[in-house]
Amino acid sequence: MTSLLILNGPNLNLLGQRQPEVYGHTTLDDIRAACATRCAAHNLAMRFEQSNHEGALIDLIHGAAADQAGIVLNAGAFTHTSVALMDAASSVALPLVEVHLSNIHAREPFRHHSYIAPVALGQICGFGAQSYLLAIDALAAHLEAG
Numbered sequence: 509m510t511s512l513l514i515l516n517g518p519n520l521n522l523l524g525q526r527q528p529e530v531y532g533h534t535t536l537d538d539i540r541a542a543c544a545t546r547c548a549a550h551n552l553a554m555r556f557e558q559s560n561h562e563g564a565l566i567d568l569i570h571g572a573a574a575d576q577a578g579i580v581l582n583a584g585a586f587t588h589t590s591v592a593l594m595d596a597a598s599s600v601a602l603p604l605v606e607v608h609l610s611n612i613h614a615r616e617p618f619r620h621h622s623y624i625a626p627v628a629l630g631q632i633c634g635f636g637a638q639s640y641l642l643a644i645d646a647l648a649a650h651l652e653a654g
């Protein structure tokens with residue numbers, strides 16, 4: 509069965525537990541459940557992961573080449589800092605959609621630049637947990653178009 513890797517970077521494990529005024533009350537487990545439902549609706553399997561460690565995220569991206577058809581990536585703050593994650597994403601040549609809960613372009617200037625965007629099919633940000641579901645829809649359409 510075709511499968512998507514949904515990959516989450518640093519601090520996203522804290523969602524719903526800290527700073528609800530910035531990131532809301534939705535937990536990462538809530539997002540996992542919503543993504544599972546949306547993937548199932550597209551007849552897609554899903555692997556959902558989170559790590560606070562850049563190298564672990566890189567290993568998961570490399571591993572995805574073996575058994576995943578696409579990647580939804582919320583790289584958290586590594587979005588704005590990590591050439592290594594960008595290189596990993598471009599090395600696997602899988603379709604990748606960059607997601608963010610918040611609208612990074614409406615926040616501090618240092619969040620406006622993304623190292624992931626140039627190697628992504630596209631970027632979806634600002635819609636909270638819905639950003640992930642829109643990304644799954646976009647990847648499903650991309651894969652169906654062949």
Ligand code: CA2
Binds near residue numbers: 522527607610
């Ligand atoms: O909006 C997003 O999804 C971000 O990727 C979230 C990152 C941030 O660095 C990016 O600029 C945009 C931060 C995730 C931290 O999540 C927390 C959740 C609860 C409490 C503290 C941090």
